[in-house]
Amino acid sequence: MTKETYDVIIVGGGFGGIYHLIHLRNLGLKCKVIEAESDLGGTWYWNTYPGARVDSEIPIYEFTLPELWKGWTWSEKFPGWQELQAYFAYVDDKLNLHKDCRFNSRVTHTHWDDQLHVWHLACDGKDGIYKAAARHLIMCMGFASKPYTPKFKGLETFQGEWSHTARWPKEGIKTSGKRVGVIGTGASGVQVIQEIGRHVEHLTVFQRTPNLATPMSQYRVSEQVQVHFKPVYEDIYRKLSTTFGSLPFDWIPRPMMEDSEEEREATFQTLWNRGGFHFWCRLSLLAQPPRAHSLLVANYQDLLRDKASNDAAYAFWRKKVSERIKDPKNRELLAPSVAPHPFGCKRPCQELHFYEVFNQDNVDLVDISLNPILEITPKGVKTKEKEYELDVLILATGFDTYTGAFMDLDLRGLNGETIQDHWRERTTTYLGMTIDNFPNLYFVHGPQGPAPCNAPTCVEIQGSWVIQTIEYLRQHGITKFTSTSHAALTYKRHIDSLFNATLFPLTKSSHNGANVSEKEGEACNYFGGVSVYKQEIMEEIERGYPGFQGE
Numbered sequence: 144m145t146k147e148t149y150d151v152i153i154v155g156g157g158f159g160g161i162y163h164l165i166h167l168r169n170l171g172l173k174c175k176v177i178e179a180e181s182d183l184g185g186t187w188y189w190n191t192y193p194g195a196r197v198d199s200e201i202p203i204y205e206f207t208l209p210e211l212w213k214g215w216t217w218s219e220k221f222p223g224w225q226e227l228q229a230y231f232a233y234v235d236d237k238l239n240l241h242k243d244c245r246f247n248s249r250v251t252h253t254h255w256d257d258q259l260h261v262w263h264l265a266c267d268g269k270d271g272i273y274k275a276a277a278r279h280l281i282m283c284m285g286f287a288s289k290p291y292t293p294k295f296k297g298l299e300t301f302q303g304e305w306s307h308t309a310r311w312p313k314e315g316i317k318t319s320g321k322r323v324g325v326i327g328t329g330a331s332g333v334q335v336i337q338e339i340g341r342h343v344e345h346l347t348v349f350q351r352t353p354n355l356a357t358p359m360s361q362y363r364v365s366e367q368v369q370v371h372f373k374p375v376y377e378d379i380y381r382k383l384s385t386t387f388g389s390l391p392f393d394w395i396p397r398p399m400m401e402d403s404e405e406e407r408e409a410t411f412q413t414l415w416n417r418g419g420f421h422f423w424c425r426l427s428l429l430a431q432p433p434r435a436h437s438l439l440v441a442n443y444q445d446l447l448r449d450k451a452s453n454d455a456a457y458a459f460w461r462k463k464v465s466e467r468i469k470d471p472k473n474r475e476l477l478a479p480s481v482a483p484h485p486f487g488c489k490r491p492c493q494e495l496h497f498y499e500v501f502n503q504d505n506v507d508l509v510d511i512s513l514n515p516i517l518e519i520t521p522k523g524v525k526t527k528e529k530e531y532e533l534d535v536l537i538l539a540t541g542f543d544t545y546t547g548a549f550m551d552l553d554l555r556g557l558n559g560e561t562i563q564d565h566w567r568e569r570t571t572t573y574l575g576m577t578i579d580n581f582p583n584l585y586f587v588h589g590p591q592g593p594a595p596c597n598a599p600t601c602v603e604i605q606g607s608w609v610i611q612t613i614e615y616l617r618q619h620g621i622t623k624f625t626s627t628s629h630a631a632l633t634y635k636r637h638i639d640s641l642f643n644a645t646l647f648p649l650t651k652s653s654h655n656g657a658n659v660s661e662k663e664g665e666a667c668n669y670f671g672g673v674s675v676y677k678q679e680i681m682e683e684i685e686r687g688y689p690g691f692q693g694e
């Protein structure tokens with residue numbers, strides 16, 4: 144078999160893969176995207192469970208290339224998965240991406256060749272084994288591409304239909320008129336519960352930790368309104384990389400406790416009314432007149448750092464949500480008197496009518512923190528207290544985030560060192576984009592990158608750095624470029640100190656790997672804010688790449 148050779152191979156056909164393909168191709172480089180599935184979309188190829196939608200309002204969650212945004216409009220403020228898939232088809236069509244993609248090919252092996260300074264890849268797929276080589280390798284696998292299915296005893300014995308939300312069958316699963324169980328109440332769980340709650344015969348929700356969800360304030364947006372706002376899109380896009388959370392607005396620039404209780408209450412109420420992520424750290428775009436967005440701010444700057452401020456926000460959230468839940472037992476489970484974790488430190492989800500679902504007679508809420516699941520039986524789910532009979536079981540149990548997709552690969556760097564060995568003690572990266580001992584390898588929206596940061600924005604900030612770096616190497620005739628272990632350890636200490644200065648370590652979440660029970664808890668993200676992160680990575684370029692060795 145002849146091996147195809149490229150300047151750059153990009154693994155993954157979601158936002159990250161597409162961004163790199165567009166820009167590297169424009170530089171005249173020979174590139175190939177290798178995608179395991181049969182189409183582009185990444186996250187949005189698989190996440191097609193009932194109710195799946197993006198929770199960043201338009202036009203944030205899209206590419207900022209004018210040739211793309213100028214010709215595209217959405218139908219809702221928070222578009223659903225069908226529209227996201229249509230968007231990917233539009234981007235593909237507009238830029239003719241398909242010709243540079245290989246689908247149905249899952250990369251299994253990727254080994255560094257220190258003689259030739261190339262990566263050798265082997266992929267498995269529908270069309271058999273495919274082999275290729277490339278000087279540069281860009282991993283665009285997304286932070287949440289590997290679903291996490293807890294090792295429930297007896298899952299394989301279940302006689303009904305079951306699926307993980309992130310592997311929802313293309314033909315769908317009939318839930319109407321059925322007895323359905325949902326395990327997990329993260330963003331996926333909340334979305335599926337509020338969607339199917341209306342038409343199932345009976346719904347049993349197995350909750351381990353309550354989700355401190357905020358109102359989404361969804362509405363339809365006409366094409367006319369979007370055309371009206373297009374003149375400010377470039378201002379909005381420029382703003383995204385200048386704020387903490389990659390949004391066109393930022394914190395209220397003072398500690399919460401500087402305001403009186405009445406002032407705080409009034410501010411919370413304003414943010415609450417706007418819906419979306421505003422109560423957390425975001426403000427509305429389209430609800431505001433053009434250009435007013437630059438004057439807006441979101442919640443107080445110390446929300447995620449100061450316990451007293453965080454407690455005040457939680458108390459407000461609890462008051463608002465409790466008003467919507469009729470049953471006192473459910474009320475205490477969904478909005479407990481003692482906060483389950485600091486508000487906002489487990490990614491708050493946005494809901495439409497999630498809390499009202501629990502007022503329906505056909506819905507049961509089971510607290511599996513006190514009454515754990517013992518096993519899945521042929522008939523349903525058995526907890527310590529009883530067995531729940533089900534026709535359909537939905538696992539909304541999340542992902543093996545950040546490092547999970549890497550750990551499935553036979554990825555070998557210098558001296559044949561595997562990624563599993565390299566990350567055995569701790570995860571080390573440099574700048575959340577390169578790995579010491581793995582030359583010419585880059586990744587985006589992965590471990591130790593900035594959070595919170597929307598995928599498209601994160602991909603554009605990091606991708607721009609990767610592309611500038613590849614161009615720099617080409618211009619300087621450097622064929623092997625590796626971040627040093629000293630730089631990686633310094634970066635790790637840096638992200639640990641940023642993380643420890645927040646309330647995030649007090650929460651078991653994907654931000655410290657604690658969402659997957661088999662994983663050690665460690666800071667998985669850069670918490671200095673997107674704007675500072677961008678400055679730091681650009682300084683690396685300006686200072687001539689002090690954290691790297693080239694030859």
Ligand code: N01
Pocket residue numbers: 196197198199287293326327328329330331332334351352490511539540541542653658
């Ligand atoms: O996953 P999660 P997700 N037994 O990890 C529970 C993005 N996203 O798919 O909290 C019982 O948040 C677990 O319980 P606990 C978004 O970035 C975005 O919902 O660990 N339960 C939790 O309730 C998000 O952050 C959108 O106690 C178990 C749930 O499963 C990321 O994807 C929509 C369990 C997992 O929640 C992941 O969200 C959807 C066990 N053994 C997703 N193990 C948008 O709207 C886990 N759980 C853009």
